[in-house]
Amino acid sequence: MTRRCDVLVVGAGPAGLVAARDLTVAAPSLDVLVLERDRSIGSPVRCGEGVGSQGIVEVIDPTDAPWISRRITRVIFLSPDGTEVRVAEGDVGYILDRSRFEPVLAEQAGRNGAEFVIGCEVTGVERTAYGWRVLTRGTGGEGTIDARLIIAADGVESMVGRWAGLDTRVRSRDMESCAQYVVGGISFDPDAIYLHFGDEIAPGGYAWVFPKGTDVANVGLGIVALRAREGRSARSYLDRYCDAYFPTGVKTGYTVGGVIVSPTLPQIVADGLMLCGDAAHMINPLSGGGIVNAMKSGRLAAEVAATALRYGDASASRLRPYHGAWMRLLGDDHVRFFRIKEALSRFDDPFFDSLARTVNGIPEHRRTLRRIFASALVRNPALLPVVAKYFA
Ligand SMILES: Cc1cc2nc3c(=O)[nH]c(=O)nc-3n(C[C@H](O)[C@H](O)[C@H](O)COP(=O)(O)OP(=O)(O)OC[C@H]3O[C@@H](n4cnc5c(N)ncnc54)[C@H](O)[C@@H]3O)c2cc1C
Known part of the structure; x- marks a missing residue:
């Protein structure tokens, strides 16, 4: 396969699918192509499939949904x-059936004009005058795709960002x-x-x-x-x-x-490139949940990409508002959640057993997060300096 497109989305998980769907709405004239390595969108499921209700409704209506x-x-x-x-x-919240959920997102993107190639893996990227030349391998053999912009939504094992020169290492x-x-x-x-x-x-x-x-x-x-x-x-x-x-x-x-389970990467854009979802380390470091975050990042990436390409400029400086918008939306919270996670990792099992009993002393209908922390502090003053430091 050898072809040209405006935007190449790598990975048809929640991040890539929402990016493709929203981009085709925001800029219908763009030629958007999605590549997915697996042979089926949504399968195999490698996930607990839990999502919070507030997050999901912002991206898709869950009322009576078969997924x-x-x-x-x-x-x-x-x-x-x-x-x-x-x-x-x-x-x-909900427990999704991702094997049905992601195909629905793909259908929405496809109806808006996004094109999909399934069973096709990106194996490398090279910078060109047009944007990026992307090397692919799939059922039809090897090929290349020229894209003005890549949205790399290739998940936790992401390689595209690294190939493009970003530091995506994880401790x-x-x-x-x-x-x-x-x-x-x-x-x-x-x-x-x-x-x-x-x-x-x-x-x-x-x-x-x-x-x-x-x-x-x-x-x-x-x-x-x-x-x-x-x-x-x-x-x-x-x-x-x-x-x-x-x-x-x-x-x-x-x-x-x-x-x-770390905060977002310090750099998630480069010339002609945006990282989304797990590829950008956008999982909530405290809960380990990443589905809704991935979709929200896809939505933000689509907004910024549509504006950038309208101006014919996919440079890193034009794409950088995506990073700022993500940090304001969730990224800054993730820095705080990461600190709390680090703080909690210093406590042992007896501490959590005693905390559980303390919290059970609060009537069930009054157990807000704020009250739980307050009681924890009263009963376990050792937590005070840690919480004070890490919430700051
Ligand atoms: C065991 C487990 C349980 C989890 N449970 C939950 C949970 O209950 N709730 C929750 O919110 N999160 C959970 N997560 C995290 C959640 O699965 C991810 O955060 C979410 O799927 C991220 O979406 P994404 O679109 O960024 O990446 P992914 O969903 O991983 O999608 C990336 C896609 O890119 C494709 N791809 C990768 N490389 C290439 C390539 N080179 N070329 C073409 N395609 C490529 C992959 O095949 C994949 O389809 C769990 C994770 C694990 C491992």
């Missing part, structure tokens, strides 16, 4: 010793290794998500149970490999977790993947 597996109205934290803390009640302590089973035939509250913390359960991360139905759930965990005992893998922690909590569950699916 929702479950509506969630409760969050249950479990401390290391198993103490349950219920912290939210109401319109909390190993900021990378969580995740493993997840789809487990059927188990009992839990199907309206709740469960987040279970503890050094024996998931060192540096947490285990999750995200309902896909009334007796089937995504059961997974993320660990910081450097903190794992005797070099144990995420899968070995997960097997132990499932044996302990869902011994009779039937495992029908398995996935692994990395989650980058």
